[in-house]
Amino acid sequence: MSRLSRFCTISDALICVTAILVLRLILTFVWNRRWLYYHGSKFPGPVAFPLIGNMYLLEDVKKIHATICKYYDKYAPIGRFWIDTLYVCTSKAEYVEKVFTRCLDKGILYDIIADDYFKDTIIFAPLSVWKKQRKVMDHFFKPNVVNCFASIFIREARRVTENLEVGKPVDLFLNMWNLGTNAACETIGGVHPKLLTGKKQSVRDVLRFEEIVLKRFFNPLYFFKYFWDRSSYKNEIREICQRAHQFAEKMVDENESLKKITQDGEKRLLSHLIHSNHENQFSYELLLRIASTLLPISSETTAVGASSVLLMLGMHPEVQEKVSEELQSVFGHSDRDATLEDLSQLDYLDRVIKESLRLFPPLPLIGREINRNFALDPYVLPAGCRFVVLVQHIHRNPEYWSEPLKFDPDRFLPEETAKRNRFAYIPFSIGSRNCPGSRYAMLSMKATLATVLRRYKIAKVMDYRSVEEIELTFSFVGKASKGYRVVLEKKCQS
Numbered sequence: 397m398s399r400l401s402r403f404c405t406i407s408d409a410l411i412c413v414t415a416i417l418v419l420r421l422i423l424t425f426v427w428n429r430r431w432l433y434y435h436g437s438k439f440p441g442p443v444a445f446p447l448i449g450n451m452y453l454l455e456d457v458k459k460i461h462a463t464i465c466k467y468y469d470k471y472a473p474i475g476r477f478w479i480d481t482l483y484v485c486t487s488k489a490e491y492v493e494k495v496f497t498r499c500l501d502k503g504i505l506y507d508i509i510a511d512d513y514f515k516d517t518i519i520f521a522p523l524s525v526w527k528k529q530r531k532v533m534d535h536f537f538k539p540n541v542v543n544c545f546a547s548i549f550i551r552e553a554r555r556v557t558e559n560l561e562v563g564k565p566v567d568l569f570l571n572m573w574n575l576g577t578n579a580a581c582e583t584i585g586g587v588h589p590k591l592l593t594g595k596k597q598s599v600r601d602v603l604r605f606e607e608i609v610l611k612r613f614f615n616p617l618y619f620f621k622y623f624w625d626r627s628s629y630k631n632e633i634r635e636i637c638q639r640a641h642q643f644a645e646k647m648v649d650e651n652e653s654l655k656k657i658t659q660d661g662e663k664r665l666l667s668h669l670i671h672s673n674h675e676n677q678f679s680y681e682l683l684l685r686i687a688s689t690l691l692p693i694s695s696e697t698t699a700v701g702a703s704s705v706l707l708m709l710g711m712h713p714e715v716q717e718k719v720s721e722e723l724q725s726v727f728g729h730s731d732r733d734a735t736l737e738d739l740s741q742l743d744y745l746d747r748v749i750k751e752s753l754r755l756f757p758p759l760p761l762i763g764r765e766i767n768r769n770f771a772l773d774p775y776v777l778p779a780g781c782r783f784v785v786l787v788q789h790i791h792r793n794p795e796y797w798s799e800p801l802k803f804d805p806d807r808f809l810p811e812e813t814a815k816r817n818r819f820a821y822i823p824f825s826i827g828s829r830n831c832p833g834s835r836y837a838m839l840s841m842k843a844t845l846a847t848v849l850r851r852y853k854i855a856k857v858m859d860y861r862s863v864e865e866i867e868l869t870f871s872f873v874g875k876a877s878k879g880y881r882v883v884l885e886k887k888c889q890s
């Protein structure tokens with residue numbers, strides 16, 4: 397046999413063996429996921445192709461929320477998408493109840509957001525790690541502690557209201573965010589915001605971080621750590637996270653109350669975590685990561701929440717008028733600072749905030765990793781799939797809400813709330829993995845809005861004429877796609 401023909405035989409054999417191995421890998425992969433394919437095929441959804449699934453539907457990552465809504469609407473109240481695995485989306489409260497009361501795992505999607513920098517922090521942590529942090533947080537966010545923060549929220553809101561421009565379009569979102577960051581430095585970090593520099597950079601960093609993580613989600617190559625670690629985005633994320641950790645470090649160092657236990661110190665989250673750290677369950681690095689996660693999460697969500705309320709009031713003058721009357725009845729013409737007692741009397745404002753969170757939940761998509769089969773009559777949610785709750789869709793589902801697009805705060809009168817399925821309103825999620833900061837968030841938004849609305853009227857909303865026109869761009873936090881521009885008018889105060 398000539399050398400050439402011997403070489404051909406060897407290379408042919410190698411190709412054959414490789415092909416058999418690859419085929420075997422593919423068949424094993426498919427065989428292991430057979431139940432996923434079987435049960436997944438029963439859910440309605442758009443045509444999916446091998447390898448790419450439904451990725452072809454996604455034209456622009458920034459429009460992911462709008463794209464999901466567009467296709468999902470055809471299959472509501474439950475529909476499926478294939479991306480790297482099966483995603484089952486729903487807007488049915490009964491399905492949410494079944495899954496969210498039993499399944500607490502967030503899984504790989506949250507791991508991707510957490511990357512190496514925020515891993516093991518409460519929002520992303522695996523259950524065993526999560527439990528310890530959650531216990532401490534639930535203890536911290538009790539009414540008697542959160543109520544002490546009212547004066548901080550009011551002071552920061554007052555500072556913002558002193559410099560607002562009237563008579564021309566202003567987007568108050570960044571003002572709200574900066575306000576939330578200042579308040580969080582003090583309530584979470586225990587440091588007066590004046591002592592910390594780099595707060596504005598931290599807001600820019602969060603926005604860029606979210607943009608990059610979204611890009612990672614929708615590039616299948618970046619699901620492989622090997623490619624992700626070698627991408628330029630990874631470097632950028634590393635720099636952003638280093639800045640976030642340095643910021644948290646300054647907070648820890650500045651915070652005297654972390655070193656000596658004082659009664660007041662115990663009312664700040666970081667010091668509370670440190671004082672609850674009996675068996676060194678939280679390392680110094682983990683504390684930094686927790687602080688770096690909570691600061692943006694708390695300020696961005698509340699900023700979106702408060703900004704949406706301002707848009708809604710500008711669009712609904714009759715509701716704004718009622719809010720003004722309520723403020724007038726509590727404060728008269730006085731310019732004094734509000735107190736916790738004053739805020740507790742603002743029932744109508746409370747309902748306005750709730751109604752706005754219904755139409756524009758700051759976290760419009762929340763998910764769970766399914767690790768065992770769930771019966772969702774008439775379907776089976778198979779282990780290995782991801783369950784995505786379309787919060788905004790549940791909040792607008794006509795099965796639970798009459799005239800869903802109408803802005804009507806009285807839906808939250810106690811007698812109306814009592815009639816409703818409680819899983820139909822979940823801006824703060826539901827079950828044991830719900831938002832521990834909901835009380836903090838409501839108080840912060842209420843204090844801020846009361847302070848702004850005592851001094852200003854929302855005279856005009858710039859970029860939208862109706863609720864339907866406000867589309868959300870989604871990068872974890874759902875923001876109005878054209879921003880929150882309004883025109884303010886100063887109110888007369890004697």
Ligand code: HEM
Pocket residue numbers: 518519520530690693694695697698701757758759762763822823824825828829830831832833834836837
């Ligand atoms: C309007 C403002 C807010 C909204 C709408 C909101 C909403 C949510 C939602 C829906 C979740 C569940 C996420 C999921 O399951 O994937 C969540 C989790 C969480 N939120 Fe909030 N949140 C807000 C403000 C805050 C604030 C102010 C804090 C802290 C000060 C906070 C701390 C957390 C934490 C630590 C978690 C993770 C809980 C866990 O996994 O056990 N949130 N939030």
